Amino acid sequence: MATEVKTTCPYCGVGCGVIATVGDDGGVGVKGDPDHPANFGRLCSKGSALAETLDLDGRLLYPEIDGERVDWDEALDRVAERFSRTIAEHGPDSVAFYVSGQLLTEDYYVANKLMKGFIGSGNIDTNSRLCMSSSVAGHRRAFGADTVPGCYEDLELADLVILTGSNLAWCHPVLYQRLAAAKAARPQMRVVVIDPRRTMTADIADLHLAIRPDGDVALFNGLFKHLAASAAVDHDYVSAHTSGFAEALSAAGTLDEATLAEATGLAISEVAAFFRLFETTERVVTCYSQGVNQSVAGTDKVNAIINCHLATGRIGRPGMGPFSLTGQPNAMGGREVGGLANMLAAHLDIEKAAHRDQVRRFWGAPALASKPGLKAVDMFRAVADGRIKAIWIMATNPVVSMPDADAVEAALKACPFVVVSDVLKETDTTRHAHMLLPSLGWGEKDGTVTNSERRISRQRGFLPPPGEARADWWQLAEVGHRMGFSGAFAYTSSSEIFAEHAGLSGFENFGRRDFDIGAHAEIDRPRYDELQPFQWPQPRGTESVTTRFFADGGFYHPDGRARFVAAASGVADRLSAAFPFTLNTGRVRDHWHTMTRTGKSPRLSAHIGEPFVEIHPRDAMELGLSPADLVALESPYGTAIVRALITERQARGNLFVPMHWSDQFAAKARIDALVPPITDPVSGQPASKNVAVSARRF
Numbered sequence: 023m024a025t026e027v028k029t030t031c032p033y034c035g036v037g038c039g040v041i042a043t044v045g046d047d048g049g050v051g052v053k054g055d056p057d058h059p060a061n062f063g064r065l066c067s068k069g070s071a072l073a074e075t076l077d078l079d080g081r082l083l084y085p086e087i088d089g090e091r092v093d094w095d096e097a098l099d100r101v102a103e104r105f106s107r108t109i110a111e112h113g114p115d116s117v118a119f120y121v122s123g124q125l126l127t128e129d130y131y132v133a134n135k136l137m138k139g140f141i142g143s144g145n146i147d148t149n150s151r152l153c154m155s156s157s158v159a160g161h162r163r164a165f166g167a168d169t170v171p172g173c174y175e176d177l178e179l180a181d182l183v184i185l186t187g188s189n190l191a192w193c194h195p196v197l198y199q200r201l202a203a204a205k206a207a208r209p210q211m212r213v214v215v216i217d218p219r220r221t222m223t224a225d226i227a228d229l230h231l232a233i234r235p236d237g238d239v240a241l242f243n244g245l246f247k248h249l250a251a252s253a254a255v256d257h258d259y260v261s262a263h264t265s266g267f268a269e270a271l272s273a274a275g276t277l278d279e280a281t282l283a284e285a286t287g288l289a290i291s292e293v294a295a296f297f298r299l300f301e302t303t304e305r306v307v308t309c310y311s312q313g314v315n316q317s318v319a320g321t322d323k324v325n326a327i328i329n330c331h332l333a334t335g336r337i338g339r340p341g342m343g344p345f346s347l348t349g350q351p352n353a354m355g356g357r358e359v360g361g362l363a364n365m366l367a368a369h370l371d372i373e374k375a376a377h378r379d380q381v382r383r384f385w386g387a388p389a390l391a392s393k394p395g396l397k398a399v400d401m402f403r404a405v406a407d408g409r410i411k412a413i414w415i416m417a418t419n420p421v422v423s424m425p426d427a428d429a430v431e432a433a434l435k436a437c438p439f440v441v442v443s444d445v446l447k448e449t450d451t452t453r454h455a456h457m458l459l460p461s462l463g464w465g466e467k468d469g470t471v472t473n474s475e476r477r478i479s480r481q482r483g484f485l486p487p488p489g490e491a492r493a494d495w496w497q498l499a500e501v502g503h504r505m506g507f508s509g510a511f512a513y514t515s516s517s518e519i520f521a522e523h524a525g526l527s528g529f530e531n532f533g534r535r536d537f538d539i540g541a542h543a544e545i546d547r548p549r550y551d552e553l554q555p556f557q558w559p560q561p562r563g564t565e566s567v568t569t570r571f572f573a574d575g576g577f578y579h580p581d582g583r584a585r586f587v588a589a590a591s592g593v594a595d596r597l598s599a600a601f602p603f604t605l606n607t608g609r610v611r612d613h614w615h616t617m618t619r620t621g622k623s624p625r626l627s628a629h630i631g632e633p634f635v636e637i638h639p640r641d642a643m644e645l646g647l648s649p650a651d652l653v654a655l656e657s658p659y660g661t662a663i664v665r666a667l668i669t670e671r672q673a674r675g676n677l678f679v680p681m682h683w684s685d686q687f688a689a690k691a692r693i694d695a696l697v698p699p700i701t702d703p704v705s706g707q708p709a710s711k712n713v714a715v716s717a718r719r720f
């Protein structure tokens with residue numbers, strides 16, 4: 023008889039509930055979970071095709087050292103011995119973990135505990151650095167903690183939804199479906215899309231602002247000034263719950279209409295229409311995603327947006343607030359356990375001695391890291407220059423996805439010891455590993471993930487582990503045990519790790535208002551197996567959760583007030599005669615990251631079969647390009663060759679290339695090889711949306 027298992031989609035940050043059905047013949051079917059509050063039964067094309075990605079073709083099934091199969095004991099002993107020796111000879115900062123928003127929270131928790139608590143280095147960072155670290159930094163600056171003040175329902179309740187730097191239709195499709203359904207039911211709802219490209223999302227927009235790349239801070243600073251000059255500022259809210267209003271307003275500059283039009287690339291009438299909509303609509307949600315985060319001004323963009331919501335008091339009430347859309351299935355869960363090099367665990371701050379002491383005592387940690395570790399771009403620089411001599415990469419493919427990807431590849435080639443835990447044997451990254459460790463994939467592994475609205479859901483296994491694949495947390499715990507930290511890593515189940523994580527979140531902190539899920543600190547395996555999706559926080563002794571924050575203040579800075587942040591408008595223009603085009607990178611509807619999973623589905627590959635560059639017809643004509651011609655794109659960092667897709671959806675002078683294809687799928691298709699290793703100075707997030715390149719017919 024067929025069995026049904028409730029689990030969670032492993033792709034984007036919407037975090038849809040999935041029901042997997044395993045038939046008597048072993049065949050798997052998937053459908054949306056009608057009871058899951060993220061999707062209420064909906065799935066997008068990627069989620070619906072999950073069953074097509076479960077075959078074992080290309081799977082890494084056994085541990086390998088230098089290409090030879092070994093048993094787990096030998097592999098784990100080797101990892102522990104090489105890491106221990108490297109630390110003994112060169113100190114704890116000579117080793118690093120580079121992990122992933124694909125990991126489950128339990129995997130993330132053990133990785134962070136081993137590196138920050140027992141090895142004694144902050145050198146654990148994650149591909150979530152490339153995804154939402156600017157939002158994390160913006161939230162912490164404004165709110166005093168990394169929290170999302172609202173929930174998905176706000177997009178349905180709002181009268182004005184602003185989508186900035188978000189191709190919601192393709193990157194968070196089920197949320198887009200919810201928004202489209204709400205707009206159809208309430209035609210008076212207005213949608214504004216702010217994006218240099220006319221994406222599919224713009225098709226739902228009442229107003230599409232084809233903004234100049236990185237013009238966002240100027241636009242929202244201009245809006246802030248406009249609101250201050252109008253009757254829209256909620257002075258009671260500002261004086262009761264915030265600080266820094268006057269300073270931030272002054273720093274926003276004197277943007278007259280003509281200057282603002284120049285800075286944003288928009289017509290004065292478009293800017294005025296947007297300002298008027300925001301000014302006159304009470305229920306406003308502003309959603310932002312990678313177009314905001316992946317910038318040298320990413321954190322300032324986030325704060326410029328939040329400033330406008332604080333100024334109007336439009337935060338934490340139904341249908342109102344700034345809303346960060348995370349890209350990955352567990353970017354949020356990774357943040358909760360300290361997966362970023364500059365955070366500790368349970369949203370505690372590695373730079374605060376009291377927080378370090380709290381975590382040290384909870385873990386019984388012998389060598390808690392005393393300072394932040396290296397963020398992703400700096401981490402691979404340190405691999406390249408030899409400061410890091412051993413690195414363990416888990417569930418990610420940095421040779422394709424990191425900026426300056428050719429330099430990352432060269433760094434790994436030269437690194438004395440590279441361990442990769444993955445589900446696939448052949449990726450652009452695994453080919454540079456000295457050791458390969460086989461991990462469990464979706465449908466096999468077991469744990470929790472957190473979506474963009476702070477909702478924790480279970481991923482449940484429904485397939486047997488293939489070959490000798492094992493959970494990532496198990497691999498880390500075994501290495502911790504072999505490095506001499508036995509008692510701290512004696513886990514037998516992911517439920518024990520989740521309980522410990524929940525315990526730490528509420529440790530000596532009863533009544534804490536930001537991240538706390540202490541209510542689950544005593545969870546046992548049966549209750550973990552039955553765990554229903556819930557939003558954090560859920561402190562010990564509580565049963566209901568708070569869906570929204572900050573309607574009545576209560577921010578997490580010591581004085582309980584939010585901070586207005588002065589956001590700098592200017593982003594240097596990097597174009598030159600040699601590199602005259604602005605390259606923007608991003609996702610397509612039916613592929614995920616570096617295609618190691620979606621590339622298995624013929625149905626998904628049928629949507630778009632090869633990498634392309636979107637280019638405006640006038641630019642194409644000047645370059646002598648016809649549709650489907652091969653185009654060579656170059657930056658000072660690398661080269662890619664892709665097909666021309668000539669379309670008026672693309673603004674003149676701008677190009678768009680998807681991030682998914684690697685050299686495995688098409689020759690010279692790793693677009694991140696062109697992206698410079700330039701980052702936001704606050705968040706460390708790379709600027710993948712504004713890259714100066716040249717283009718020519720190949």
Ligand code: SF4
Nearest residue numbers: 031033034038066069
């Ligand atoms: Fe999965 Fe995201 Fe699609 Fe939902 S919207 S089914 S989480 S890819």
